[in-house]
Amino acid sequence: MDRFSLTPDLSFSRIVYGMWRLGDDTDTSPAHVQAKVEACLAQGITTMDQADIYGGYTAEALLGAALKSAPSLRARIELVTKCDIIAPVGRHAGARVKHYDTSAAHITAAVETSLREMATDRIDLLLIHRPDPLMDAEETGRALDALVASGKVLSVGVSNFRPWDVSLLQSAMHTRLATNQIEISLTEPAPFTNGDLAFLQERKVPVMAWSPLGGGSLFSGSNPPLLAALERIAADYEVDVTAVAVAWLLRHPARIIPVMGTNRLDRIARFHEAMKVVMDRQTWFELYTLAIGKEVP
Known part of the structure; x- marks a missing residue:
């Protein structure tokens, strides 16, 4: 499997395994989750994509249970996770409305929770999951820079951001945003012509x-x-x-x-x-x- 460098210190497998459906499986045991990771590793796929909200805030812990059961796996994979979506389910069941939170306090707390849930001491790539209409770019940027400086997060990026959202956040940061994770497929080909890919390629x-x-x-x-x-x-x-x-x-x-x-x-x-x-x-x-x-x- 080919690899691709996102930053000088971080490379990903050319294909990534996304775990957003992990909690939907009939078997969520550590052994079965480990089997999925091992099936990826057998092909050279080493990058695992998570988000705090996946599985109603359960998917990170399911992966964490597998990593606790087989600690040697952690050194063989890269962990991606995301934060900022608060939906009224799971640990956020008390929320009155689904919303986004890119405040420094929330991002920092979300990272601590993700580290604990996934039984790891670092996140290889942290993404802001959705553009936040109330984002204070200076505050969010400082929080992301601080997390990288702390070593708890190796690199940071965004997801579902449009070009102007990326530019705004990047303008308030010292750390280079490593990626933008967006929807692209044969059923969603718009990024090829709407400027999203051109902006990122440039x-x-x-x-x-x-x-x-x-x-x-x-x-x-x-x-x-x-x-x-x-x-x-x-x-x-x-x-x-x-x-x-x-x-x-x-x-x-x-x-x-x-x-x-x-x-x-x-x-x-x-x-x-x-x-x-x-x-x-x-x-x-x-x-x-x-x-x-x-x-x-």
């Missing part, structure tokens, strides 16, 4: 892609011509059809890092197949054309 900021398979909607029959093309290419390479959709993202010069989420061990074991697919320019545009439903201008 600044040489790596891009992480959540829901790279459109939450499974690619395979629901909502776009039969696109699915047929994916199946044809998959047959040519003798890979799972999902590998073609991921290879389409990997082909882009922004060096997109897909975040793959599933609870099925058989599907996890096949993540690496995307690296086998050679996506030439015309094939990329064939899929793009089918995705947007029209010929390019």
Whole structure:
């Protein structure tokens, strides 16, 4: 598995395992969570993507239980997590309304909770999960810089930010924002033309892609011509059809890092197949054309 450097001190596997569905599995035992991590490691996938809100604020602890059961795993993986979403469930059940909190106090407390839940002494990458309309960039920036200086967080970034949100926060920070994790897939191709990818490429900021398979909607029959093309290419390479959709993202010069989420061990074991697919320019545009439903201008 190829690797990609986000900062001089941090590299990620080219494909990341997303754990947002970890709490939805019928088996959430430490042994089963460990089996998922081991299935990733067997392919060279070392980066695990979390968020405090995943599983109604339960997913971090599920991973933490596995790391307590098998402490040697921690040194073999990179941990990503996110904060700032407060939903009225779990530990925030008393909240009157779902909201965002990018105050220094909340970010600092969230990091302490994530460290405890995941049974680790550091977070490799902390992301602000959603843009906060009430964000005080100076306060948020100072808090993120302080966390990096403390060693509790190795690097910081954002998620779901638009270019102007990234610029605002970065303007108030000494630490370089390491990434923006945004939704990109054949069902969500807008970032290729709305300026999101261009902005990040210009600044040489790596891009992480959540829901790279459109939450499974690619395979629901909502776009039969696109699915047929994916199946044809998959047959040519003798890979799972999902590998073609991921290879389409990997082909882009922004060096997109897909975040793959599933609870099925058989599907996890096949993540690496995307690296086998050679996506030439015309094939990329064939899929793009089918995705947007029209010929390019």
